[in-house]
Amino acid sequence: MAAAALEVLGLSKSYRAGWRREPRRALDGLSFTIPEGAVMGLLGPNGAGKTTTLKMIMDFISPDSGEVRILGRPWRDAEARRQVGFLPEQPYFQLYLTPRSLLRHLSRLLGMPREEAEARISHLLPLVGLGEEADLQLSRFSRGMLQRLGIAQALLNRPRLLVLDEPSGGLDPLGMVEMRRLLQDVRDQGTTILFSSHQLSEVEEICDHLCIIDRGREVAQGSMRELLGAEESYEVTVAEGSWDPAAGGDERGWAWVVPGRRVRFPSSLLDTSLRALARGGAVVEEVRPVRLTLEEFFLREVEGRGSE
Numbered sequence: 001m002a003a004a005a006l007e008v009l010g011l012s013k014s015y016r017a018g019w020r021r022e023p024r025r026a027l028d029g030l031s032f033t034i035p036e037g038a039v040m041g042l043l044g045p046n047g048a049g050k051t052t053t054l055k056m057i058m059d060f061i062s063p064d065s066g067e068v069r070i071l072g073r074p075w076r077d078a079e080a081r082r083q084v085g086f087l088p089e090q091p092y093f094q095l096y097l098t099p100r101s102l103l104r105h106l107s108r109l110l111g112m113p114r115e116e117a118e119a120r121i122s123h124l125l126p127l128v129g130l131g132e133e134a135d136l137q138l139s140r141f142s143r144g145m146l147q148r149l150g151i152a153q154a155l156l157n158r159p160r161l162l163v164l165d166e167p168s169g170g171l172d173p174l175g176m177v178e179m180r181r182l183l184q185d186v187r188d189q190g191t192t193i194l195f196s197s198h199q200l201s202e203v204e205e206i207c208d209h210l211c212i213i214d215r216g217r218e219v220a221q222g223s224m225r226e227l228l229g230a231e232e233s234y235e236v237t238v239a240e241g242s243w244d245p246a247a248g249g250d251e252r253g254w255a256w257v258v259p260g261r262r263v264r265f266p267s268s269l270l271d272t273s274l275r276a277l278a279r280g281g282a283v284v285e286e287v288r289p290v291r292l293t294l295e296e297f298f299l300r301e302v303e304g305r306g307s308e
């Protein structure tokens with residue numbers, strides 16, 4: 001079995017908001033595993049505990065209980081730490097620097113030999129779409145450009161695991177498309193990615209694994225296919241007037257989207273439903289698989305729990 005890039009094992013954390021108040025649980029026994037080479041989205045509304053989780057993986061804060069393993073090693077192991085790149089929720093850069101000078105500075109902190117650093121920087125800046133702006137002062141950068149520079153700094157040490165806290169935060173729609181492409185490129189080079197988001201659309205496009213959390217607890221997790229594919233259904237459109245509902249047929253499990261014209265049923269009923277339609281004289285115009293969107297899934301899981 002391939003080694004897991006990241007194992008998060010029962011992390012819990014409480015914060016005390018003011019010294020007299022009772023501590024509040026920000027994270028409650030969260031566990032998940034990311035296989036090497038996979039992209040996992042940590043999805044949840046604001047305050048769900050995403051940043052807390054990522055900061056614990058990075059060892060910036062300590063959990064009350066639980067542990068993390070990175071590429072099979074304990075997460076505080078120096079060798080494990082060297083394999084991780086991180087983009088914080090609000091990266092902060094000295095604005096008088098340029099992308100090249102910033103990355104040079106960071107490469108010295110990482111102890112990279114100079115020539116290797118120069119080669120790495122020349123590779124990374126075009127990769128994140130900043131090839132032309134390599135020597136432009138950061139004070140002139142847009143939010144999206146700074147965010148892409150943040151990815152470049154996270155990739156500087158060739159991490160095998162990239163951890164990103166809301167990488168699309170504050171980006172406009174075009175910036176989000178670019179970010180998605182960039183993460184796909186990084187993944188295609190074999191890097192495992194964990195990123196947090198409250199943006200459903202971006203998660204659905206990039207991830208192959210998903211962990212949904214709310215109020216510090218897991219709501220659901222699994223591969224995209226497991227989570228959304230299980231809900232697969234079909235929508236069948238029949239020619240106007242060709243189907244006579246009175247002619248009968250097994251209609252259990254059917255939901256008419258357009259009465260007499262377009263019907264939806266679970267994939268398990270595909271065969272019997274098509275036969276029933278045929279018996280009723282229906283001329284089938286279209287059979288289309290329908291997957292639950294992440295949006296629908298999320299609303300159902302999170303809001304359903306909220307109203308309990």
Ligand SMILES: Nc1ncnc2c1ncn2[C@@H]1O[C@H](COP(=O)(O)OP(=O)(O)O)[C@@H](O)[C@H]1O
Binds near residue numbers: 047049052
């Ligand atoms: N340093 C802190 N002190 C007290 N409470 C905190 C602190 N950091 C986070 N929290 C609380 O923990 C919960 C989870 O926060 P966070 O991990 O930042 O959520 P997310 O990143 O999903 O928006 C929130 O209720 C937040 O208010």
Ligand SMILES: [Mg+2]
Binds near residue numbers: 050051052089
């Ligand atoms: Mg956060």
